[in-house]
Amino acid sequence: MNAPTRVVAELRFLGSGNAFSPPGRMHALALLDGTILVDSPPTVLPQMRSFGVSPSQIRHLLVTHWHADHVFGFPFLILDRWKMGEINGESEKINIHCRPGGKERLTKLCEDGFPGTLSKELEKNCSWNEEESGELEFTDWTFERFPVSHTPATEPHGYRFTHKSGLSIMHCGDSGPCKEIENRAPESDIIILEMGVPDFVDSPHHHNPSDVSEFHLRHPNALILVTHNFARSKDSVEGFEIPELPDGVVQVEDGDCLEISDSGNFSLIKK
Numbered sequence: 001m002n003a004p005t006r007v008v009a010e011l012r013f014l015g016s017g018n019a020f021s022p023p024g025r026m027h028a029l030a031l032l033d034g035t036i037l038v039d040s041p042p043t044v045l046p047q048m049r050s051f052g053v054s055p056s057q058i059r060h061l062l063v064t065h066w067h068a069d070h071v072f073g074f075p076f077l078i079l080d081r082w083k084m085g086e087i088n089g090e091s092e093k094i095n096i097h098c099r100p101g102g103k104e105r106l107t108k109l110c111e112d113g114f115p116g117t118l119s120k121e122l123e124k125n126c127s128w129n130e131e132e133s134g135e136l137e138f139t140d141w142t143f144e145r146f147p148v149s150h151t152p153a154t155e156p157h158g159y160r161f162t163h164k165s166g167l168s169i170m171h172c173g174d175s176g177p178c179k180e181i182e183n184r185a186p187e188s189d190i191i192i193l194e195m196g197v198p199d200f201v202d203s204p205h206h207h208n209p210s211d212v213s214e215f216h217l218r219h220p221n222a223l224i225l226v227t228h229n230f231a232r233s234k235d236s237v238e239g240f241e242i243p244e245l246p247d248g249v250v251q252v253e254d255g256d257c258l259e260i261s262d263s264g265n266f267s268l269i270k271k
C-alpha cells in the first residue's frame with residue numbers, strides 16, 4: 001500500500017493576465033505557500049482579498065522588474081499592512097527582495113502615492129534585501145535571482161525557488177526566450193512562463209504561443225504553467241482567443257492553485 005501523501009507546498013495564482021488585464025484576468029501575481037509574493041500589481045489588494053489572502057500574512061515580496069503592472073500596488077500593500085495591522089494587532093516585518101536601488105525606487109513610489117505618509121512604516125516594518133540569492137526566512141525555500149530578456153530599463157529578472165525537499169520552481173518574470181531560462185530549465189520541476197503577446201507579435205521581450213510550444217519541446221519533463229497571458233480567460237468572450245498549446249503546458253487562470261505533495265506529485269486545483 002502506498003503511504004498517504006501530504007501537501008508540502010502550494011503555489012496560487014492571484015492573477016494571470018498581462019499588462020492589459022485581458023477579459024477575465026487580473027495582472028499576473030503568484031503566491032507561494034501563502035507568505036511569499038512575487039510582484040505587487042496595481043490591484044494587489046483586491047486580488048488578494050478575492051482569494052482570502054490577507055496582506056499581513058506576507059513575509060516576503062520578490063520584485064521581478066519595474067514595470068507598473070508588477071510594482072504599482074506596492075504603496076497599497078504597505079498602507080494596508082500598516083493601518084489594518086494596527087487595527088488587528090499585527091506588525092510582522094515584510095522582507096523586500098529587489099535589485100540594488102530598489103529601496104529608493106519603491107520609497108519614491110510610496111511618497112508619490114501617499115505623500116508624507118508611509119516613510120515611518122517603510123523604515124520600521126520593511127526589511128530590504130538586495131542580495132541575488134539566499135534563504136527566505138521562516139519558509140522552506142531558498143531563492144536565486146537571475147537576469148532575463150525584457151525591456152532593459154526595467155532591470156528584468158526571474159527567480160528560482162528551491163524547496164528543502166529539493167523541488168525547484170522557476171518563475172521567469174516577464175521575458176522573451178533567453179539563455180538564462182534555458183540553462184536553468186533542465187533543473188526545474190515547475191516553470192512559470194509568461195506569454196504576454198500573440199503569435200503575430202514578434203518580440204524579444206515576451207513569449208508568444210509558438211515560443212511556449214517550442215520551449216515545451218525542448219523541456220518536456222517540466223510542468224509549464226503559463227501566466228501573464230495576453231488571451232481572455234476561459235469564461236470570457238471578448239478579447240483574444242485562448243491559443244492551443246501542447247499537453248504538459250497549462251494556461252493558468254486567476255485563483256488556480258498548484259498543490260505539491262511530499263512524494264513530488266503535483267495537482268492543479270482550478271478555482
Ligand SMILES: [Zn+2]
Nearest residue numbers: 019067069174
Ligand atoms: Zn508585465
Ligand SMILES: [Zn+2]
Nearest residue numbers: 065067150174
Ligand atoms: Zn514587463
